[in-house]
Amino acid sequence: xxxxxxxxxxxxxxxxxxxxxxxxxxxxxxxxxxxxxxxxxxxxxxxxxxxxxxxxxxxxxxxxxxxxxxxxxxxxxxxxxxxxxxxxxxxxxxxxxxxxxxxxxxxxxxxxxxxxxxxxxxxxxxxxxxxxxxxxxxxxxxxxxxxxxxxxxxxxxxxxxxxxxxxxxxxxxxxxxxxxxxxxxxxxxxxxxxxxxxxxxxxxxxxxxxxxxxxxxxxxxxxxxxxxxxxxxxxxxxxxxxxxxxxxxx
Numbered sequence: 001x002x003x004x005x006x007x008x009x010x011x012x013x014x015x016x017x018x019x020x021x022x023x024x025x026x027x028x029x030x031x032x033x034x035x036x037x038x039x040x041x042x043x044x045x046x047x048x049x050x051x052x053x054x055x056x057x058x059x060x061x062x063x064x065x066x067x068x069x070x071x072x073x074x075x076x077x078x079x080x081x082x083x084x085x086x087x088x089x090x091x092x093x094x095x096x097x098x099x100x101x102x103x104x105x106x107x108x109x110x111x112x113x114x115x116x117x118x119x120x121x122x123x124x125x126x127x128x129x130x131x132x133x134x135x136x137x138x139x140x141x142x143x144x145x146x147x148x149x150x151x152x153x154x155x156x157x158x159x160x161x162x163x164x165x166x167x168x169x170x171x172x173x174x175x176x177x178x179x180x181x182x183x184x185x186x187x188x189x190x191x192x193x194x195x196x197x198x199x200x201x202x203x204x205x206x207x208x209x210x211x212x213x214x215x216x217x218x219x220x221x222x223x224x225x226x227x228x229x230x231x232x233x234x235x236x237x238x239x240x241x242x243x244x245x246x247x248x249x250x
Contacts, residue, residue: 046225053223054230057208061230064207067129067200068193068238075136075193076186079144082137086145089153090174102145105138114200128205132193143185147178187242194234 022028084090085098113131121127151174158173175182201209212227 071132079140082141083144087148123204128200
């Protein structure tokens with residue numbers, strides 16, 4: 001098949017039209033970057049760092065890390081059975097309904113879920129954690145479901161031939177194959193959950209995200225610098241941990 005054909009040209013033209021339209025609709029203008037000096041002036045207010053707030057911000061960082069970890073691990077636990085209902089080869093007649101169910105909750109942004117739970121349980125880390133659990137369950141349910149569909153069917157068919165029930169075929173014929181990729185998805189969602197926790201902090205979810213919002217509003221830029229530094233360290237540590245675990249498992 002030729003690399004260039006009318007279909008490829010059509011899609012290429014569509015991309016160009018979308019590119020031009022996006023520049024127009026977003027007001028994208030590189031000449032505005034001449035005001036970069038204002039950013040340099042703004043960042044100069046971040047120094048020297050307000051190091052005396054480090055112990056208090058470390059405590060808030062641990063709250064954020066706890067929200068992200070609990071939201072991710074419970075999201076994974078709930079996603080595992082949901083993923084069986086979201087894969088064609090294991091769901092049967094529940095497949096379409098499960099996909100619609102997961103798509104519905106996945107389409108709701110975490111900040112909206114956070115605001116909904118805030119009205120139920122009040123402001124604080126618990127509401128933010130619930131929002132992360134719901135969103136991660138739906139996202140991981142879909143991703144793991146796709147891994148189940150792509151798994152080698154040989155072990156499943158062999159276990160089916162000896163009369164193994166569906167749940168046994170899933171536990172011993174599917175999950176051992178896909179577990180390294182499941183962990184990869186989990187750690188990525190854990191990293192995303194850390195950043196989500198920061199955003200949820202802006203609407204009363206607690207943690208270092210809420211502190212960052214307060215410090216920005218009150219122009220405490222040297223404290224903002226400490227917040228940003230701690231956030232960077234958390235994300236780097238989670239990424240490093242995820243890489244090490246994936247290397248050990250694979």
